[in-house]
Amino acid sequence: MARSMIEWTGFVWNIMLGCSKCSPGCKFCYAVNEVARERCEAHKGLAVLKPIANWNGNLRFRPESLSQPLHRKSPTKWFVNSLSDYFHEHMPLEWQKAGLEVMRMADWHIFQVLTKRDQQLNRLLGNELNEFASLPECDVGSQRRGLQARAPQNRCSPRIGCAHQVAEH
Numbered sequence: 283m284a285r286s287m288i289e290w291t292g293f294v295w296n297i298m299l300g301c302s303k304c305s306p307g308c309k310f311c312y313a314v315n316e317v318a319r320e321r322c323e324a325h326k327g328l329a330v331l332k333p334i335a336n337w338n339g340n341l342r343f344r345p346e347s348l349s350q351p352l353h354r355k356s357p358t359k360w361f362v363n364s365l366s367d368y369f370h371e372h373m374p375l376e377w378q379k380a381g382l383e384v385m386r387m388a389d390w391h392i393f394q395v396l397t398k399r400d401q402q403l404n405r406l407l408g409n410e411l412n413e414f415a416s417l418p419e420c421d422v423g424s425q426r427r428g429l430q431a432r433a434p435q436n437r438c439s440p441r442i443g444c445a446h447q448v449a450e451h
């Protein structure tokens with residue numbers, strides 16, 4: 283758990299690591315530069331540094347981090363997966379469900395889940411993750427690039443923006 287320097291959030295909650303570039307907006311991905319330097323054990327084996335920093339396709343789950351929001355009692359905004367994309371097409375469903383379950387339990391927080399994979403987000407919320415999408419007042423549209431999940435109303439409202447770009451982080 284790390285306090286974030288980003289003004290629109292409070293803490294970073296990294297329960298998944300690793301990604302792959304999927305759009306022109308990924309060109310200036312700060313996350314891959316951070317991870318490729320392998321400054322901590324958890325970052326090893328997810329990216330290469332040369333000839334240019336790039337993901338190698340590996341994804342990593344960090345179950346040891348799952349319960350962090352449950353231990354913080356004061357209401358907090360959490361930036362989820364600052365070094366990955368929650369809705370990456372190869373992200374195992376069990377990992378996604380585990381994180382969403384914690385978001386549902388920690389109903390005094392706001393979770394900011396940004397993605398560049400709008401279509402995957404909408405597909406999953408319309409199918410395998412439907413139990414989370416069908417919560418009252420949940421509203422995730424196709425043009426939106428992420429969601430903010432807040433309970434107890436279980437409201438999901440869109441956060442428009444692109445995750446992981448140098449310009450925005």
Ligand code: SF4
Pocket residue numbers: 301302303304305307308309310311312313314365366367397398445446447
């Ligand atoms: S972390 Fe974000 S910006 Fe970087 S490659 Fe993945 S989706 Fe693109």
